Amino acid sequence: MSYFLTQVLNGLSFGLVLSLIAAGFAIVFTSTGVLNFAHGSVVLAGAYLVAVTQPTIGFWPAVLVGILGAALIGVLINALLVRNLADPNPGTAAILMLGVDILLLTELTRRIGNRVLPLGAPWGADVVRFGGISLPTGRVLAAVLAVVVFAGLWFMFSRTRVGIGMRAAAADGPTASLMGIRLSRTGATGWALAGVLAALAGIFLTSFPSPGVVPSVALSAFLAIPAWVLGGFDSVPGAVLGGLVIGLVTALTVGYERELHFLGAGFGEVVPYLVMIIVLLVRPQGLLGSKEAVRV
């Protein structure tokens, strides 16, 4: 039983980290209509900035550098590239982001090389134990922080002028623009927010139980894509829910791999994508997404 509970808690805490990334996808998508394939590189960039600056300035200032750096990368991508597309539409924007991802990831991979950069997080390899269950402290912190962040996002989107403006812009750009909401500003805010979330997720993805910052961290953003799609493309609560579902399903399939052996070795790696395909088949708009209005 405690094995099962450990798996569940592990899954949920990892799922919340995925939710942070998935929410970034959703926010960029609603605020600028871009499918941000470079999000994984931004996650890696945030963690990389923390890892290279923390020996000189300490961990917490480094976290700040990582968060601001990732946000800045997002804003710059939007301002310099997305807004200057020769042929702006969701398809070319998605492919542009693939190009940005290749460029960023190649440069970061070259800088990191074969090293594993330690993140230097003060919680180190501590483990929290209660009632026969043990969880890495980093994971517990990640879960707590994610809950706080999502509460903050909820407050922002429902109570503040900026957040409501972003929702208005997402619901109907031209009208919102006529009402005096600057679409360039809401777009930049969205990209910056996504960068902040990406850096936070990057910090938790590279601290214990992970060894440190390695280029493959960028791939974990691909795991957040099923979470995002599952929840619905334009819904932040959906992204949270999707992250939790994917985290849970992955943890359980990996945890019970021996019992599920007939599905093949490494089934845990594909199960998020299987879940995504099945959900898209049954409910193309995702769990909490708004329904496509055009039906032909």
Next chain:
Amino acid sequence: MSDLSRRIAGLVLLGAALALPLALEDFWLQLGLFVMATMVGAVGLTLLVGVAGQLSLGHAAFAAIGAYVYVWATSEATPTLAGAGLPAVAGLVLAVAMAALIGLLFSPVASRLRGIYLGLATLGLVFVVRHLLLNLDDWTGGFTGRSVEPFTIAGFSFSNRDPDYLAVAGVEFEGLHRLWYLFLVLTLLACWLGANLRTSRTGRAWANVRDSETAAAAMGIAVARHKASAFVVSSGYAGLAGAMLALAYGRLAPDVFTLLVSVDFLVMIVIGGLGSIGGAMVGALFVTALPLVLTQYSDVLPFLAAPGSGGLDPATLSRMLYGLAIIAVLVFLRGGLAGAFRRLRGGNAPTAASGAPDDTGGTPPTPPTDPDHPVGAQPVSSKETAR
């Protein structure tokens, strides 16, 4: 370009493709094989993405299916690996048919989803197929993969054996030369079919669905069926490309068909210009040849460091050039290389032929606003198109 000069240019290129292998070394021959194989895949993808407006990240999955089906069909069964021992041509046909069939099985998803949504769903396909390749060891050889039998027609082998020595007018034709001509025929066939398909009734219906599903439906086009058919055709092309890649590599492993291959295919058609057959071919040439050529000549190029030394190694440089090329084309070149070429040729003003099917490929896949509908009445499409 007038019809005549277009034909002359085509003939010159064809002549070059026929004569080149006689002058080239093995490295370039091998390179040509990879380029031609990816050209076929890129043409298939440009029909789906450029003409029908559906993003797909699953092209590598279908290429993998084609490749493995071809290898399974043409290999003799051994105690550890299954094989059907069919003739090579049958294997090729089966590879295309099987990839198309899997595309058909996936088409309930493909016909319900639009644009980037489909792109995300097909992203999952790459991982699922990879999982199957790794785990169905009896068929695929698992992680280590399996080797590919040479292509043979009626006892004539496209390899260095059977006949051991083949020479025409004193020029020896080795395995790579023979494969080159085989690939040339397949590539030309695939491109010719693709070009015709694009201007056919079906191709025009695809373009109509791309531009506006509502308008297409009003014109009597079965939208779901055409989205599905574009997906099936593109899958079949990917299957052929996969089988050709299998022949070019001589050995298959799951790592040949990663998500990066899907991305590569997308990048080829974007650099070339979405919807343009010629553009897809040029894009395939660029994307496939760049890393191989840079690696081959890394010791000659002064600014390149040896791999692993921490400097700018050829693989890194080619990835960067590649990323930059994508960004530059999308930001500066409307319609990719094909669009730029068309503008160079015809000036900036739209020519009299701009309504002809030939030019539809270069026009933006989504019009900025849909004149038939006020923006407010169409929440989803306004969200996608208004920015």
